[in-house]
Amino acid sequence: MSKTFLLEPEIIAATENVMPDLNSDLIKAKNFLKQQSAATGDSLYDHLVDMVQKILTHKPPDVVDNFEQFSWEVKEEKLRPNFDLLNDVYLTPPQLELMRTMDDMFKLVASKSQKMEEVGEEEQELDLEEESTKPRISDVIDHNYYFRQCGYGLPESECYALYIALNMLTIKEPVATVRFFGKIFGTNADYYVAETDLTIEELDRRIREFDMKDMPGEGEGEGQPEEPDNEPEERKEILGEGEEREPKTKELVPPKLPPLPVSTWTPEPPIPVERPGQGVNKKVYWVCTSLGSPWVCLPDITPQHVRVARLTVRVMTGDLDAEIQSFPPFEGTERHYLRAQIARIAAATSISPQGFFTFGSGEEEEDIDMEEAGDMNFNLNPFYQGHTIKDLVDPSLGYWVHHGRHILPQGRTIWWNPRADMMDEGEEEEEENLPLVEPETGPALFSAVAGDATVAGAPAWSAHVSTTLTSSRALALLRSKLWPGAVAYANDGKRSECMYVGWGLKTQMPNFSPLQLPRPQTEYIIGPEVMEMADPTFADEEAYRIAHLPPPPPQEMPGEGEGFPEEEEEEED
Amino acid sequence: MNVHKLWEYREYVKVNGIMLTNELISLLQTSLTMLQVENHFTHMQYWGQIYGVDRDYHIAVGINRDAINERKYFYTTDFKFWGLLPKAKKKYKFLSLIANTPFRGDISEKIKVLDEALDQGDPERCKNMKEEKRLAATISNICEEAEVCARGQLVKQPDGVVVVSPNFYGLTGPEAKLLKSYLHIRPAQHKWNTNILTRADYNLSMDFLDSIDMDIPNGCWNLTLENVGTVAYLKSLYWPGMMYFHKVRTPDAGFLYVGNGRKNLDVPFLI
Numbered sequence: 001m002s003k004t005f006l007l008e009p010e011i012i013a014a015t016e017n018v019m020p021d022l023n024s025d026l027i028k029a030k031n032f033l034k035q036q037s038a039a040t041g042d043s044l045y046d047h048l049v050d051m052v053q054k055i056l057t058h059k060p061p062d063v064v065d066n067f068e069q070f071s072w073e074v075k076e077e078k079l080r081p082n083f084d085l086l087n088d089v090y091l092t093p094p095q096l097e098l099m100r101t102m103d104d105m106f107k108l109v110a111s112k113s114q115k116m117e118e119v120g121e122e123e124q125e126l127d128l129e130e131e132s133t134k135p136r137i138s139d140v141i142d143h144n145y146y147f148r149q150c151g152y153g154l155p156e157s158e159c160y161a162l163y164i165a166l167n168m169l170t171i172k173e174p175v176a177t178v179r180f181f182g183k184i185f186g187t188n189a190d191y192y193v194a195e196t197d198l199t200i201e202e203l204d205r206r207i208r209e210f211d212m213k214d215m216p217g218e219g220e221g222e223g224q225p226e227e228p229d230n231e232p233e234e235r236k237e238i239l240g241e242g243e244e245r246e247p248k249t250k251e252l253v254p255p256k257l258p259p260l261p262v263s264t265w266t267p268e269p270p271i272p273v274e275r276p277g278q279g280v281n282k283k284v285y286w287v288c289t290s291l292g293s294p295w296v297c298l299p300d301i302t303p304q305h306v307r308v309a310r311l312t313v314r315v316m317t318g319d320l321d322a323e324i325q326s327f328p329p330f331e332g333t334e335r336h337y338l339r340a341q342i343a344r345i346a347a348a349t350s351i352s353p354q355g356f357f358t359f360g361s362g363e364e365e366e367d368i369d370m371e372e373a374g375d376m377n378f379n380l381n382p383f384y385q386g387h388t389i390k391d392l393v394d395p396s397l398g399y400w401v402h403h404g405r406h407i408l409p410q411g412r413t414i415w416w417n418p419r420a421d422m423m424d425e426g427e428e429e430e431e432e433n434l435p436l437v438e439p440e441t442g443p444a445l446f447s448a449v450a451g452d453a454t455v456a457g458a459p460a461w462s463a464h465v466s467t468t469l470t471s472s473r474a475l476a477l478l479r480s481k482l483w484p485g486a487v488a489y490a491n492d493g494k495r496s497e498c499m500y501v502g503w504g505l506k507t508q509m510p511n512f513s514p515l516q517l518p519r520p521q522t523e524y525i526i527g528p529e530v531m532e533m534a535d536p537t538f539a540d541e542e543a544y545r546i547a548h549l550p551p552p553p554p555q556e557m558p559g560e561g562e563g564f565p566e567e568e569e570e571e572e573d
Numbered sequence: 574m575n576v577h578k579l580w581e582y583r584e585y586v587k588v589n590g591i592m593l594t595n596e597l598i599s600l601l602q603t604s605l606t607m608l609q610v611e612n613h614f615t616h617m618q619y620w621g622q623i624y625g626v627d628r629d630y631h632i633a634v635g636i637n638r639d640a641i642n643e644r645k646y647f648y649t650t651d652f653k654f655w656g657l658l659p660k661a662k663k664k665y666k667f668l669s670l671i672a673n674t675p676f677r678g679d680i681s682e683k684i685k686v687l688d689e690a691l692d693q694g695d696p697e698r699c700k701n702m703k704e705e706k707r708l709a710a711t712i713s714n715i716c717e718e719a720e721v722c723a724r725g726q727l728v729k730q731p732d733g734v735v736v737v738s739p740n741f742y743g744l745t746g747p748e749a750k751l752l753k754s755y756l757h758i759r760p761a762q763h764k765w766n767t768n769i770l771t772r773a774d775y776n777l778s779m780d781f782l783d784s785i786d787m788d789i790p791n792g793c794w795n796l797t798l799e800n801v802g803t804v805a806y807l808k809s810l811y812w813p814g815m816m817y818f819h820k821v822r823t824p825d826a827g828f829l830y831v832g833n834g835r836k837n838l839d840v841p842f843l844i
Contacts, residue, residue: 063740456673456674457675468596481624500590502589
């Protein structure tokens with residue numbers, strides 16, 4: 001310290017000057033401020049210089065009120081490591097990876113559209129054929145515009161990338177139509193969900209694959225009833241061992257045990273899975289967690305998946321292979337669960353104004369055949385003219401209909417009769433014994449939204465007008481309370497669409513309660529052997545003994561007198 | 574969300590697909606600016622929306638001087654009249670959690686709430702509650718549990734007054750990924766030194782609130798960075814419909830709640 005003091009020329013000058021002087025006082029004060037702190041080697045003087053410099057260059061408002069914070073920041077900056085020392089290491093921006101996948105996507109779509117243009121120029125006459133094979137993509141950008149008018153929708157930045165991503169899906173995968181279903185939030189990543197119809201060739205291929213799989217599947221079905229037969233055998237073996245041991249340990253004759261209980265529970269016959277392109281598996285869903293990454297096809301689901309999904313609540317994690325822990329156990333990973341939730345949402349919240357869709361393609365004869373088949377097809381109604389906004393937002397909701405097939409409690413859209421097989425085999429025997437199974441029915445396709453079950457006493461859908469100021473631009477919006485995040489809009493013309501953005505959770509009133517474990521079955525038939533009763537007390541035994549005393553023996557037979565005490569002992573044991 | 578920045582912030586809204594419409598923003602800005610002038614608020618924020626069967630409630634917050642103790646909540650159904658919400662009573666805060674019926678959209682409506690935990694004959698079992706009280710209680714519940722701010726957004730001045738920091742430049746990228754950087758806007762419930770002891774770079778003027786990483790259960794907050802890592806989103810599983818966004822390295826941040834005002838008590842099953 002003293003060294004620096006001496007070395008500086010001002011200080012030397014100060015020592016020469018003996019008289020009190022403003023300059024020397026200043027220099028003394030400055031010296032004090034320049035004292036280095038032992039811990040950091042920093043001096044207050046430097047810090048103040050930095051502070052003043054920063055305040056004057058940055059000119060933040062009201063520094064005096066936040067001076068402490070400001071001073072902290074200045075200090076912090078000083079401690080920041082200087083990366084230039086590390087031989088010019090270039091730190092890539094974190095966005096790079098995402099941008100690469102996006103770039104690939106844009107290139108793919110651009111090359112495809114260029115090809116299409118070239119082809120289009122050459123073969124304009126053959127355009128008709130071309131169109132039939134060209135996949136149809138619902139215009140997300142257009143629909144999103146209308147959704148945003150109603151107060152819903154995706155941000156612009158996402159919407160455009162999404163549209164390109166849907167284009168990519170049609171290029172890469174064999175799909176005939178693509179529609180944006182919605183977005184499902186997850187704890188780590190969100191899923192974008194696209195709803196598609198497969199091309200006819202791909203659908204045929206999948207159905208063939210499904211049929212192939214179904215053959216061994218039936219074998220399994222037969223195998224299952226055999227299992228209960230095996231179990232009792234094992235039990236018998238165990239029982240047998242037990243019997244062997246008993247005589248060794250106890251010399252008494254083993255008490256006569258009631259027969260061991262046999263479980264009367266039989267697994268329900270497996271409900272057949274609906275084939276691809278039918279019922280809950282009518283549409284094929286593709287998901288991706290970031291736009292630009294490849295779309296992943298979600299597997300078809302079984303009725304069991306839907307049934308279990310109904311009994312559980314869970315949020316998605318964003319990982320398709322995540323394990324599902326639930327009771328009853330869920331067979332499959334998150335991709336099955338996600339698919340099941342999507343099926344439930346699609347069934348409950350696909351709505352459109354009345355007449356928007358129609359059965360068949362407008363040709364009456366075709367319709368009847370389809371209805372007989374049980375799985376009705378519907379198409380856009382070319383004669384749909386639209387309803388007025390006033391009708392569409394009417395609180396009775398009579399002008400909106402479901403176009404999603406209702407999923408029955410069985411987990412299928414078309415009811416499957418579990419007795420069907422038996423009825424064929426032996427109608428005469430079974431009909432009397434087995435109670436008739438009532439077919440499960442749900443609301444038919446195109447039934448009015450007004451008929452939906454209420455949520456806590458209020459209708460399941462609430463209708464809104466998008467604007468009150470300009471009625472000419474008004475749109476009708478329906479918001480689901482059962483599936484928060486599900487919305488549908490319609491204008492007075494020919495536009496309508498529905499979308500779901502949310503957590504994939506259904507409103508449950510009052511709250512979710514997990515499925516209770518079934519009551520245990522009674523193991524033994526209740527009888528004197530298995531009933532619990534109080535042990536006799538000494539008094540009871542004594543009373544019993546006295547009551548059962550043999551009549552006093554005649555005095556003439558002395559030889560038998562010895563036998564009594566022995567018997568008494570035995571009884572007391 | 575700051576009323577005067579709604580046009581910018583609308584792109585960041587991300588609750589169950591909600592998007593603020595042009596009409597809503599215009600209406601809010603005109604009516605809330607007037608409300609701000611009438612009450613001499615330094616900050617005016619749009620808080621969110623609570624769905625009702627007949628009409629929806631829109632809620633706004635005015636901040637005068639103290640950003641924690643002097644928050645005033647207003648509600649409206651038509652954007653013409655903004656009513657001051659009464660202070661929530663503890664009793665109603667509890668009742669609003671167990672009320673099952675949806676809001677009607679009429680503040681004078683009375684509902685009956687059944688407390689099933691009590692015995693059949695208990696006179697306290699069935700209680701009346703006015704919708705205005707319920708609204709106030711619900712909002713106060715949400716604020717207490719879900720209203721958050723980034724660390725440094727609110728600072729405590731030496732005189733004990735908490736103000737919205739004018740020199741908040743935003744969290745840095747690594748900071749924004751930590752739950753610890755987000756604090757509850759409520760009078761601190763933990764001990765005053767809890768936060769200070771758990772972080773190395775503590776700052777008495779910032780760390781006087783509870784951080785949300787202490788909330789139970791672990792995982793009830795969902796923090797994601799989106800728009801290629803430039804916007805941090807916070808969502809609460811307890812209050813579906815709540816969101817908080819913060820643009821990294823900018824002072825832009827906002828809270829919004831749009832929902833039916835029901836707390837999701839199924840959270841332990843969800844995660």
